[in-house]
Amino acid sequence: MKLTLVSTPIGNLNDVSERMRQAFESCDIVLAEDTRVFRSLLNKIEIDRPGLRVLSFNDHSQDKLDFYIEQISNSQFPILVSDAGSPIVSDPGHILVKEILARGGEVTSVPGPSAVTVALELSGFAPNPYTFFGFLPRKKGEISNKLKVASEQGNTSLFFESPHRIHSTLKQISQEFPEANICICRELTKKFEEAIHFKAQDFRDELVTAKGEFVIVIDWPKSNSSNLAASGEVAKFAQAYLDKQTPKNLAKLIGNALGRKTQDVYQELTGK
Incomplete structure (x- = not known):
């Protein structure tokens, strides 16, 4: 078969x-x-x-x-x-x-x-990694949840959308993620193909003609909270690593980092 x-x-x-x-x-x-x-x-x-x-x-x-x-x-x-x-x-x-x-x-x-790869090419956004989510849900709350998941991933995200919902969807994105970079692709490979680039907060209805088939491509803003979380995670692992070191090894690490004698650092750490 x-x-x-x-x-x-x-x-x-x-x-x-x-x-x-x-x-x-x-x-x-x-x-x-x-x-x-x-x-x-x-x-x-x-x-x-x-x-x-x-x-x-x-x-x-x-x-x-x-x-x-x-x-x-x-x-x-x-x-x-x-x-x-x-x-x-x-x-x-x-x-x-x-x-x-x-x-x-x-x-x-x-x-x-493929509309997905064509839209990714025309967007100019980072192609690796990217995530394709298919069509967005119909209900506003479900759209918010989907966008939240996509933004937390941080990958370039692609969605299909219909002409009768494209304006309301873009308004919602502009309200929830005003700093996101958007590329709207419509009528791909056809005579009136368009790839429209703008920041989400700048969206207005007249920017996008609500005709044809649409691919929404989003380049998410970098989140400060995500960076802080990542920094906290690094600090946690660093502390766990340091806790496993003997005083002698720790003195050597600190001495090398600060350009000081290992013996002096060891004395400060142990009081000996």
């Missing part, structure tokens, strides 16, 4: 690779996030497969994994696709991949464009 993951264009049909095209021409069954979107893609890139079997595999399909595993097992060249980009990133494909591997199957990939 072998499944091939095929990443699809995220907006620009010129990103269709030769390997992607070959997979679409040769596969005998497709598991697609939306069957209509996949057939539309085939039509746009002029691949005629009227008899190709295309099944829907989406967020509601995990209760029928046995059915999909059976379809894959009985196929020569099954592929998994999403509407755009990787079928694993912010899509339910990982559930299927995990199950196939657990049953001794094999998974391979035909890679392609």
